[in-house]
Amino acid sequence: MEPTSSSSIPVELSEDDLRGVERVVQRLRRARRVLAVTGAGMSADSGMPTYRGVGGLYRSERPTAHGFSIEEVLSGPMFRERPELTWNYLKEIERACRGARPNRGHRVLAEMDGYFDSVWVLTQNVDGLHGAAGSRHVLDVHGDLHEILCTHCDYRTRVETYDGFADPPYCPSCRSVLRPDVVLFGESLDPRKIRQLEIELVRGFDVVFSIGTSSLFDYIVAPLRMAQAAGKTTVEVNPDFTAMSGLVEVKIRARAAIALDRIWEGHLEWWPHT
């Protein structure tokens, strides 16, 4: 497993990026509804590896010790056939997330809740850090690793770590296999979350951020395209260039925590004078 390193990204923003920040600050002054679409880059500043794949966390071209690809091991069919194999890798992902705390970027999005009519976070991440930071409206479309549920009965619990879990762990009430509430490869997204997303998209957003995601999935790209078509503001925060970079109104080539900190500083400077 080789996480993408962001260590070469400068901490200071370039002149272009500072102009981008200023433009976003201006747009936010008139905004009532804000959406942040977040991916692995959002959590990179919390020390998380930026694997893609499950929950935007995990992807590797290397085969696993069992000769299967990571996608196969972390798939719904494999989980049904050989849950102990899937659990083995889920545990590896959980270890990579363990101890991670929300960073400044998560906290800025959570703070925004108090300044606009509605702030939504649509995240691919399964680390639960937006909720931990205090964001109230989080659509974690790939689920949350810390939510554990039974594959058979209604048993459900929240755990901080997978320490002490057997391979695989079994339900204390019915002895069926437990699983985390995450979307494995080949599984469908939770239709309730997608419905909620659709409702909010129809209500519309004044500013839509894409933060630290390479925006590969339709449901990640669609909010940006809809905002664009409606003449609203679209912002990409990502040290890298993505398929959306040329399409957004503002591109800020920086890490999430740094860019959001600057944007929020600018917003709060203006806020008390209104």
Ligand SMILES: [Zn+2]
């Ligand atoms: Zn059960």
